[in-house]
Amino acid sequence: MMRGSTASCSAELARLRAALSEADAVVIGAGAGLSAAAGFAYDGARFRENFADFIERYHVTDMYAAGFYPYASPEEFWAYWSRYVLLNRYEQPPGELYAALLELVRGRDYFVITTNVDHCFQRAGFERKRLFYTQGDYGLFQCAKPCHEKTYDNETAIRQMASRQSGLRVPAELLPRCPVCGGPMSMNLRCDDTFVQDEGWYRAALRYERFLEEHSGARVLYLELGVGYNTPGIIKFSFWRMAAENKNARYACLNLGEATAPRELGARAICIDADLADAIRWLK
Numbered sequence: 284m285m286r287g288s289t290a291s292c293s294a295e296l297a298r299l300r301a302a303l304s305e306a307d308a309v310v311i312g313a314g315a316g317l318s319a320a321a322g323f324a325y326d327g328a329r330f331r332e333n334f335a336d337f338i339e340r341y342h343v344t345d346m347y348a349a350g351f352y353p354y355a356s357p358e359e360f361w362a363y364w365s366r367y368v369l370l371n372r373y374e375q376p377p378g379e380l381y382a383a384l385l386e387l388v389r390g391r392d393y394f395v396i397t398t399n400v401d402h403c404f405q406r407a408g409f410e411r412k413r414l415f416y417t418q419g420d421y422g423l424f425q426c427a428k429p430c431h432e433k434t435y436d437n438e439t440a441i442r443q444m445a446s447r448q449s450g451l452r453v454p455a456e457l458l459p460r461c462p463v464c465g466g467p468m469s470m471n472l473r474c475d476d477t478f479v480q481d482e483g484w485y486r487a488a489l490r491y492e493r494f495l496e497e498h499s500g501a502r503v504l505y506l507e508l509g510v511g512y513n514t515p516g517i518i519k520f521s522f523w524r525m526a527a528e529n530k531n532a533r534y535a536c537l538n539l540g541e542a543t544a545p546r547e548l549g550a551r552a553i554c555i556d557a558d559l560a561d562a563i564r565w566l567k
Contacts, residue, residue, distance in 0.1 A: 292557045296565050299553050302533045303566070306504040309388055310495070312518035313397040313404070316509020316538055320559035321380040323371060323401060333370055336451060337363060346371075357467065358452040364470065365444035365453065371401050372421035373438060380560050381407035383567045384508075394494040398510075398517055400472055413494075415487040417517055423471035425479040426461040434471045434481045435462075495525070503532040509559055511541060526551065537562050 303309065324330070326345035331338065334349065343349035346367060354360040381403050395404055396415045402422055404414050423434040437459070444453040459468035471479055480488075505522040512519070523545050526534035535553040536542045544552035555562055 292555050292562070293565075295553055295555045296562060299535050299537075299555065300566055302504050302535065302553065303387065303391075305502060306533070307392065307501040308494075308498040309391055309393040309504045309506055310522070311384075311388070311393060311395045311397075312505065312507045312510055312522055313395060313399055314508065314510030314518065315399060315513075316511065317380070317397075317559060318399050318401055318403055318509075320509060321378045321403065323375065323403075333366070334363075340451060356452070357458050358455060361444050361453045361458060362448040362451045365441050365448065368421045368437070368441045368470075369445040373441065377403040377407040380563055381409075383563045385409055386567055387563070392498075394491055396491055396518060398514055412490060415491040416484075417473075417488075418514075419470070419472040419478065421470065421472075424459055424468040425471045425477075425481075426464060427467045427469035427477065428461075428464065429477055429479050430461060430464040430466065432479050432481055434479055434483070435468075500529055500531060503529060505532060505534045507534070507536045507538070509538055510536075511538070523548070 319325075322329075325347050330346055334343070334346070337343055337349055341349065341352055341354075343352055349363055350367065352363070354363065385408055394413050394415070395409060396417060397404065398418045400416065400419050400421050402416070402420055405411055420434075422437060424437045424440070425434050440457070440459050444457050447454055447457060460466065461468055469477070471481075503525075505526050507518060507522055510518045522534055526532045527545065527547055530551075533551045533553065534544055534548055535555070536544055537555045537557070537559055539556060539558055542554040542556040544554050
């Protein structure tokens with residue numbers, strides 16, 4: 284494992300570049316660290332600039348914590364969430380990092396599985412049929428119960444709530460209601476057992492499964508980007524297992540401070556402990 288700047292990791296990056304060029308297929312597994320490297324920080328200056336009024340009233344410390352704050356009313360809850368979703372799903376573009384990553388796999392046989400819910404891959408131009416968002420999408424509502432297994436695009440509703448909120452509240456008439464049961468709607472995010480896996484989710488899961496099956500035994504590069512240990516079973520542990528089972532495969536982990544691989548993978552593992560944005564630029 285190499286740690287530090289891209290200069291100190293140049294040998295491992297060169298190995299990764301070679302692995303990319305030799306691969307029959309690339310499976311990208313992306314976690315929160317990738318979007319953070321692209322500028323989607325949930326704390327610090329970005330949080331203070333966009334949520335100063337929420338910080339003052341509720342003393343929240345970051346966007347993530349603020350999303351779980353026990354707001355006193357649905358009007359307050361959606362005042363926060365509409366602004367949060369507008370910023371992270373609709374207003375800030377994916378940026379250069381996602382564009383550079385797309386260039387690395389353009390023309391290659393690739394698939395992306397991600398626990399990120401900001402939709403940056405699709406907005407950056409990655410093919411929709413090659414994407415599997417396992418944990419939901421900021422751009423979707425679902426019934427909070429849920430009374431049925433369907434999701435709904437929320438851009439119009441989010442923009443209305445964000446633009447018309449006052450005093451950290453949205454007008455009651457803008458609160459999203461389920462079109463089937465009339466109850467409250469919620470974000471389509473995997474937080475508990477109410478998460479809706481709709482038809483689109485299952486289609487994407489099936490495409491991902493078929494992609495893996497079609498390339499079983501091939502020279503596959505499992506490229507893990509910014510994946511931590513919050514939900515390691517979805518990407519990290521499955522990548523380790525698949526790489527171990529396929530002697531033609533290689534596994535690469537790019538993650539500042541957490542670049543590791545099982546000893547059993549030996550020389551087929553490439554671990555780069557460096558800033559993701561710098562590493563992708565170096566590869567490009």
